[in-house]
Amino acid sequence: MKARYRRFAWIGLGLAAVGIAVALVLSAFRSNLVFFFTPSQVVAHEVPQSRPFRVGGLVEAGSLTREPNSLTVRFRVTDTAKTIPVTYTGLLPDLFKEGKGVVAQGRMGPDGAFHATEVLAKHDENYMPPEARSAIEQAQKGPETMPSLHEARAR
């Protein structure tokens, strides 16, 4: 075997070894790599009790209420299976909207609500002009005249 083939074989073996090692480490730390927990995990007590954590999901439609004369807001975060109430005092990001993604950091209060110290909007991967979105909303209201989603996006 030529010396350079042996070197390439060692490079390949080395890469495979490093790759496997990293894969094992990542799978071992899997639960620590998540940025947020889902409401289902919160309800099932799969979240840290002693330190703050993040909960992520969709802001339930119609759940947002503001307390008069303060910055305190209440809303519910859902993953469509379970829902938890959240209270937060402060400014909400511009993209915060009912039905859209949200990630809140804080801890569970004694009242069973999640007391958030920070609320971030989670954007989805869809980019479209306003006309396309209204076309999609129209389509969802009247399924019999629904144009394809792709067509609406391309407009």
Added chain:
Amino acid sequence: MIVNWYRYSSPISFYPLAGRLARVFGVLAVVFTLAGLYIGLIVAPTDATQGDAYRIIFLHVPTAWMAMFIYLVMAFWSALALGFNTRLSAMMAQALAPTGALMAALALWSGAFWGRPTWGTYWAWDARMTSTLILLFLYLGIIALRNAIDDPRRADRACALLALVGAVNVPIIYFSVQWWNTLHQGSSISLTAAPKMAMTMLEGLLVMTAGVWSYCIAVTLARVRAIIVERERGAGWVASLIAPQGAR
């Protein structure tokens, strides 16, 4: 047409080729970037939810792609340098590192300025962002390692090893948004599914990507020429090249 590619593995024949290609890609970079900025900033419509802040995507996504891709190219040249023990492969890897670092820094910086108006924060320690920060540190570490070793051939081997080990980070960056819950959204563009963005936006993004590609190729080739001159200065042809009354 049969091209003898091995001819260009020697610095003496690669040097003039790199010069010609650098000029071509330099011109392409200007053309594509101007066209991409025009489409992105003027032609493309405003996004329905993010408003005009989304236009940062036209810098963010091409530089983020490039940061990952340059690392893979650098690892490829490093593997060739280790395996074949060729000088030019190591020089290519050396020339790619600063541009890769710049791309990673631009991706992180533009991402922070996009995150503030949309998510509400400049930075979050989610898997996508943290692994991209590690990518930047890998680039900086490779540059620092080279500067720390005086003998260029030993520096080649050390940097090649680090570049190869760090290559496992690239798939982690790419798939982080699928493997874990992240604040960063999933990919809008993939090879297997229809793009999740309007057509004009996609066009602007692709033209900008071509511009960033051309820029990276042009700058890397110009830099590899400088590295060749610096490291091969003992060779006769370089000596005649850099002589004051040079016989070009």
